[in-house]
Amino acid sequence: MTQALYTIDEISARIKAGEALFLAGDEKRLAQLPPGQWVGGTIPYFMTAAGGAFDKEKIFATILPDYVESVHIKTYSKDTLGQVYMDAPGNGFSFINLPAACDTLLSFALNAPGFEQFAMTPLIGWVSGVDMTDLGKVSPRVFNGADASSLEDGAVVMHVTLPPGKGANIGIINIFEQGEGADIVFPADGFSADEVTVDGRPMKLADYFTENNLDTKLPLVADYYGAMINTSIQGIDKDSGQVAFFAPVFKGMTYRHAKPIADYIEHFTSQIPHDLSQHLVYSCNCILNYLYSELEGRKTGDIVGPITFGEVAYQLLNQTLVYLTIHDV
Amino acid sequence: MDVPGAEHVAWKDVVTCRVRHDFEFLAAKIFMGRIILQLQDDSSPEAVARMASELRELFVKNIQLPLVQRDVNRIFNN
Structure with missing residues (x-):
């Protein structure tokens, strides 16, 4: 090399x-x-x-x-x-x-x-x-x-x-893996989201993050047949309730918030x-x-x-x- | 290494997730992620056959790699 x-x-x-x-x-x-x-x-x-x-x-x-x-x-x-x-x-x-x-x-x-x-x-x-x-x-x-x-x-x-x-x-x-939290599914492909389903229930994604005090430095993680694929969180707009991402989420894919990492x-x-x-x-x-x-x-x-x-x-x-x-x- | 044809039932078993393998080949995992989403929208026999054929093509095009050969063995020797 x-x-x-x-x-x-x-x-x-x-x-x-x-x-x-x-x-x-x-x-x-x-x-x-x-x-x-x-x-x-x-x-x-x-x-x-x-x-x-x-x-x-x-x-x-x-x-x-x-x-x-x-x-x-x-x-x-x-x-x-x-x-x-x-x-x-x-x-x-x-x-x-x-x-x-x-x-x-x-x-x-x-x-x-x-x-x-x-x-x-x-x-x-x-x-x-x-x-x-x-x-x-x-x-x-x-x-x-x-x-x-x-x-x-x-x-x-x-x-x-x-x-x-x-x-x-x-x-x-990828050091991140899916945490023990809820399954999050998006209704459409995109770089931001508002309404999602959380363990099958309709919910605002921003509310899910706030209510569970989730760290936005940790990505959402999808399991691609054993490959853990991250979508990083850019920010949450508290006024609009929109959650913005650095990569797109995909409709139908199941995501979970990543498990915390003690030492990278x-x-x-x-x-x-x-x-x-x-x-x-x-x-x-x-x-x-x-x-x-x-x-x-x-x-x-x-x-x-x-x-x-x-x-x-x-x-x-x-x-x-x-x-x-x-x-x- | 010969790769069995797309009509072999093992390909269908993979794309429909009836049988799950722990692949080493990253492209196969990412490709399967896409296939699973697509089959949520259309799981017709034609769609399954098309996905099976595309997955086989992925393995054929990369069959020179030892980890791809090991994954093919996983599919057909289990």
Whole structure:
């Protein structure tokens, strides 16, 4: 695995040498890079080998293995992103960058499970963000390194072809699991909700949270056939009663409020597969885990990567670490 | 590794949750999450057959991965 913070000069040299890179960093730094085989997104938070870090000078790079057969970088709009799985290589994976809060991300979050060929090939990536002190003032961006262009609404994808004998796989580490509380079912897909059913009874979701004094730092968790998938809570509007989410909830899916976690690091490290580091190529973790669990200066085992405003493992996820491994097959 | 055809009853048993397996393959779990929701709206034999075929396609396209092979063995050797 080669994931670490580098100077602009170091990254520029690697780009000029023809290396294929996934990059994350401050907008001003990414904008200085030459064209080449790279994609990037804005964020100043990282998990490094030394621990959680904030850095606006260096760029976090994932250097793709030299056995990669070829890469193809493509920019998508909200209207064309439905093709992303169709464009994936026969053997390999696709890596996606989307800016937070843009229309393309909202569309992807709601519609990806209905895309043609959904999940048939590995799609991993992250949602770019900003310094938390710049929230609402600066727009997150993503970069298409092929022409060193950037955009604040759209998606940039690097489709990576692997040679015969290599296979890619996506995994997640989610420390949250469903708690012992009520089953919550939503009447419609969406990024916010008012009326829901709680253990089969109609109820305002905001009232359920208030009456049970539930911690909104803990996500709602759905059980996808054994995979725990989070939907993080953005906030509760006490006037309207609307509960807003960072990812959509889906009609008919059963959610529960997550079980409280005493110590993030302890839970996290206990879930790392024992042989992960041998095959790990890429990983990223969620800004909410970074902030709520106070990860700055703390280590999450050997797992490093950008800290993100959302994670993609086939579809949009929240409060989850996602990773890509490549195996001899 | 040969993957039995979509008409094999084991695929139908999986998508209808008549038989449940502890899959290792994340894509299969997420895909099953989508299938379960879709079959809540339409559980016709045609829909079940379509979902069984799509689930099989997911396994076929990723069959080179050892964990996918183990999941296929779970489906057919239980």
